[in-house]
Amino acid sequence: MDKKDLLKHIQSLASQKAITKDELVSAFDAGISGDVPEKGSRQAGISDILYYIGGAVVFLGISVLIWQHWTALNSATKILSTLGAGIASYITAVFLGREERLEIVSGAFYFISALVMPLGLHVTFHVAGLDTGSHGVQSVVSGILFATFLLSYLANRKTVFALFNIIFGTWLFFSFTSLIVSGRPSFNWEFSAYRVLCIGLMYGLLGYHYAKTPHRALTGALYGFGVFCFLGAALALGDRRPHQNWFWELAFPGLVFGVMFLSVYLKSKAFLTFGSLYLIAYIFKITGEYFAESLGWPLVLVLTGLGLIAIGYLHFNLKRKYLS
C-alpha cells in the first residue's frame, strides 16, 4: 500500500468513525519514537518465557538437590554445586552471548546465574561458619552480587543485568541500612516504612528513565512495584488514631491524586489502578477512624459507598479517555 492509498483508507475509516484523531496521532507518535511492534514478536515472547521458566526450574533443581542431600554432601561439593554452578552459568552465558542468534539463550543463563549465585554465596558463608541471617553477611552477599551485575551491565547493557541490579541493589539497601541501625530502639517500624517509601520513589524514577531506553520492558513492573510501595508506605506512615501522624494523613490524598494525574502523563495503568485502590483504602481508613462514632456506622457506610462509586467513575473515565 503506497502513501496515497493509505491516506484514502484513513479518510474512509474516519468517515465511518472507525478511527479517531487521537488514535491516528498516537500511532504516528509511536512510529516516530521507534516503538513499532516487530514481526514474530509473539513467537519471540513465548520462547523468551520458556527460556526463563527453564532457568527458574534449573534453580529449583539445584536448591532441592542441596536441600535433600545437605547432610550427605561435604562442604566442597555444596559450594561447587551452588556457587560453582552459578559461576559456570555466568561463563556459559558470556560465551553464548557472543553469537547473535544465541542472545536469548545467553540471557536465560544469566538469569540462572543470578538466581543460583545468591544461594551459592549463602552456602559458602554458612560453610565458613558465619551467621547467614545476620545483616553483615546479608550486606556482603548482596554487595558482591550488586557489584558483579553492575560491572556486567557497564560492560554489556543487557536488560537482565538492569533487572538484577535493581533487585540486588534493593536487597543491599535494606541489609546495609539494617546493619547501620543494628536494632537501635529509636528505629522502629516507621524506619522500615520510610525505606519502602524511598524504594518506591526510586522504582518510579527508574521506570521513567527506562521508558526511553531499550530496557523499557522493565518500566511497567517498576511503575507497578514503585507506586505500590510508595503509596503503601505513605498510608502506613499515617498510622491509626490515637497514634496518627497528621502530616502523612493529610498529605496522602494529595499523593494519591498526584499519582492518578501522573497516570495520564505517563500513560501508566499501574499508576491509575493502584492510585484508585489506595484511595479506596484511605476512604475506609479515614471514615472508620474519624466518622464512625460521630455520624454512626450506617451513614458512614453510605458515604463510603458513594465515595467508591465516585472513584470507580473517575477510574473508568480516565482509563477510557487517556489510557485506552
Place this chain on the structure above:
Amino acid sequence: MSSKKNVSLIIGIAIPVFMIFLIAVSIYIPYLFAPAPQYNFLYVIEDGYGQYRQYGVENGTLVKYEVKYPEHQTPRDARLFMYDVSKNKDQEISFEEAKKLKLNANVKSPDGYEVAYGSRDYGFFPLFFSGGHDYNTMYLKGHSASKKLELQSSNDERYYYRNRRFLGWIR
C-alpha cells in the same frame, strides 16, 4: 548520554544513597554530642518473660520474692548483673551484694538515659515487620543517641528465651 536525559536515573539512585547518609548522620551525630552516662544500673535475667518475678525494688533496695511455680515447672535461679557504664561491661553479682546497693527504679536515670531493648528486623522480604523486640540486645538510650550494651548474658545460649529486666539505677 547527557546528564539532562539521565536526570531521573541520577535522582533515583541518589535517593537511597542520601537515605543511607541521613541514617548514618542521625545515628552518629547525636552520639558525639550526648553527655557520657553517669549511672551504673542493675538488671536481672530470669525465666518466664517476667511472669514470675524473683526480684523487685522496694524503697530503693533490692528485695527477693517467694515465687510459687506450677508443679511441672522447675525454673532456674534468676541472675543479677551490675552494668558499669564507664567500662561498658557487666558483672554478675550475688543477691547479698546487690541488696546493699541504693537503687532508683525510675525508667529514666537522673542524667536522662534509659535502658531499652533492641528492635528486631526480619530482613529484606517482610518489609514492615520490624516492630518486635530483640531480647538479646539492650541499648542505653537518651539525648537522641543510643549505645549498644555489651552483655555477658548475651553469650550464654542457655538463656536465649530468658527475659532481661532492668531493676534500677545505682545511686
